[in-house]
Amino acid sequence: MIKSQDFFTILKENDLTFFTGIPDSTFKEWIKFIIKNDPDSLQNIVACNECEAIAIATGYHLATNKIGIVYMQNSGLGKTVNPLTSLCDKDVYSIPILMMIGWRGEPGIKDAPQHKKMGKITLSLLDTLQIPYKILEPDIKLIQKHVSEAIIYLKEHKGPFALIIRPNLFQKYSDIELSENTFEISREEAITFLMENLTSDDIIISSTGHLSRELYEYREKREKDHYKSFYNIGSMGCASSIGLGIALQKPNKKIVVFDGDGAAIMQFGTFTSVGKYKPKNFIHVIFNNNTHESTGGQPTNSDSVNFCKVALASNYNSAYLINTLVELSGIIPEVKKGEGPILIVINIKRGTKANLKRPHRNPEEYKEDFMKFLTEYKEK
Numbered sequence: 001m002i003k004s005q006d007f008f009t010i011l012k013e014n015d016l017t018f019f020t021g022i023p024d025s026t027f028k029e030w031i032k033f034i035i036k037n038d039p040d041s042l043q044n045i046v047a048c049n050e051c052e053a054i055a056i057a058t059g060y061h062l063a064t065n066k067i068g069i070v071y072m073q074n075s076g077l078g079k080t081v082n083p084l085t086s087l088c089d090k091d092v093y094s095i096p097i098l099m100m101i102g103w104r105g106e107p108g109i110k111d112a113p114q115h116k117k118m119g120k121i122t123l124s125l126l127d128t129l130q131i132p133y134k135i136l137e138p139d140i141k142l143i144q145k146h147v148s149e150a151i152i153y154l155k156e157h158k159g160p161f162a163l164i165i166r167p168n169l170f171q172k173y174s175d176i177e178l179s180e181n182t183f184e185i186s187r188e189e190a191i192t193f194l195m196e197n198l199t200s201d202d203i204i205i206s207s208t209g210h211l212s213r214e215l216y217e218y219r220e221k222r223e224k225d226h227y228k229s230f231y232n233i234g235s236m237g238c239a240s241s242i243g244l245g246i247a248l249q250k251p252n253k254k255i256v257v258f259d260g261d262g263a264a265i266m267q268f269g270t271f272t273s274v275g276k277y278k279p280k281n282f283i284h285v286i287f288n289n290n291t292h293e294s295t296g297g298q299p300t301n302s303d304s305v306n307f308c309k310v311a312l313a314s315n316y317n318s319a320y321l322i323n324t325l326v327e328l329s330g331i332i333p334e335v336k337k338g339e340g341p342i343l344i345v346i347n348i349k350r351g352t353k354a355n356l357k358r359p360h361r362n363p364e365e366y367k368e369d370f371m372k373f374l375t376e377y378k379e380k
């Protein structure tokens with residue numbers, strides 16, 4: 001393992017002090033380091049998605065003639081293909097960017113199913129994009145050499161270069177947690193409350209990370225009615241769009257989306273699609289902890305966002321901001337009677353149980369049960 005400080009020293013020697021991206025648990029200790037050292041010795045801009053991060057680093061380069069670093073999990077690499085090919089590529093504007101890509105799903109290493117395909121194709125996708133890369137080994141001298149090679153390439157060829165990061169490259173940076181929020185409800189309490197008071201027979205589409213895993217645990221411990229859930233374990237930010245697609249086909253069934261603040265921000269445009277097509281049976285719940293908790297608690301930009309105003313301005317019918325279980329309980333009758341789209345933002349504190357379970361069956365099996373449930377519903 002290497003120390004984040006040693007890695008940063010190498011970057012700083014090469015005038016690389018600008019960072020933007022979406023976090024990955026693969027290098028959460030490194031991200032803790034850049035958050036803690038921003039803005040003293042570096043600048044870190046929290047992006048809404050990886051595509052945007054490439055564009056922000058492009059703007060940084062245009063304004064300074066320096067090279068920005070974009071960090072991401074390899075699941076976000078797909079989102080960057082458009083700006084990499086149509087903005088940064090040498091056939092277009094030739095923008096040098098150093099990418100740090102967390103390698104989930106590396107062949108031969110056990111990982112969750114949503115990482116399998118991208119893990120397998122990460123290096124070949126970079127080859128296809130004609131982006132050279134180095135896989136970083138835990139050897140600081142070798143890393144120094146790779147960064148020097150990257151700099152030579154970036155300056156000569158003026159195009160993107162990638163550093164591939166495996167889990168556990170970085171040592172623990174510090175025990176200091178990233179900032180706490182002051183909210184009082186836990187995600188588990190909010191899920192339990194909603195499941196028991198609002199959604200027992202509804203369809204729930206849940207977002208990537210701890211949220212789907214907590215909902216899974218809820219169902220696993222009780223009725224085991226997983227068939228009413230679509231656990232959107234990958235494709236971060238897509239839960240509300242999946243919900244929209246179902247809601248429009250099943251107008252008599254309530255569709256409840258359990259979303260994260262980071263995920264909602266990642267695909268913010270979805271608010272406009274939901275508002276435009278206005279499904280009456282659509283309830284969108286955002287569990288807002290102001291962080292990407294599932295990848296280590298890095299901040300999202302939600303502390304400066306008013307989700308309720310965004311939803312109303314996008315043509316949702318109503319929107320509620322909830323801080324306590326009493327408030328949540330107070331809106332349930334209205335929400336049950338009300339016409340969608342309805343947004344409920346629940347401010348939740350950080351934290352989750354250790355060793356949260358993951359859905360244990362093959363995702364396709366859950367999908368088949370879920371589709372059967374939807375079909376049978378139609379026949380009723």
Ligand SMILES: Cc1ncc(C[n+]2csc(CCOP(=O)(O)OP(=O)(O)O)c2C)c(N)n1
Nearest residue numbers: 075076209236260261262263291292293294
């Ligand atoms: C496109 C993409 N980028 C990054 C990730 C890695 N990732 C998984 S969960 C997560 C955080 C989700 O944050 P939020 O929606 O706020 O939910 P929380 O983790 O706080 O429950 C991230 C960044 C991913 N799965 N997909």
